[in-house]
């Protein structure tokens with residue numbers, strides 16, 4: 778776990794956040810055994826911004842991983858929780874994901890199921 782947490786904290790320093798000044802770092806442990814870090818990357822066209830979590834996940838998937846097992850998130854608020862889009866993105870690439878929220882005094886741990894109950898998945902479309 779320490780490596781995952783350290784990576785998330787290291788990547789927070791790489792945030793490109795000149796508009797919000799809100800820096801976020803994330804790290805994932807993927808099914809290829811590797812760790813991948815990400816930071817938020819903003820854009821002058823605001824909606825083009827990508828969150829740290831999706832940067833870390835896209836790095837993992839683009840390197841050949843197919844699932845993530847753990848993700849850690851750290852941001853400039855005391856306990857920064859992933860946005861709704863990132864929760865949905867996590868659901869696509871996980872079966873039983875643990876989400877760690879790194880705070881100033883403790884690390885909180887959740888299952889993605891708790892953060893995104895009744896997730897929409899590809900199985901919903903099997904009924905077609």
Ligand code: THU
Nearest residue numbers: 797799801817828829858859860
């Ligand atoms: N942000 C993340 O990177 N992850 C989160 O979990 C929350 C929000 C970023 C997006 C944007 O660059 C900034 O934080 C403010 O919304």
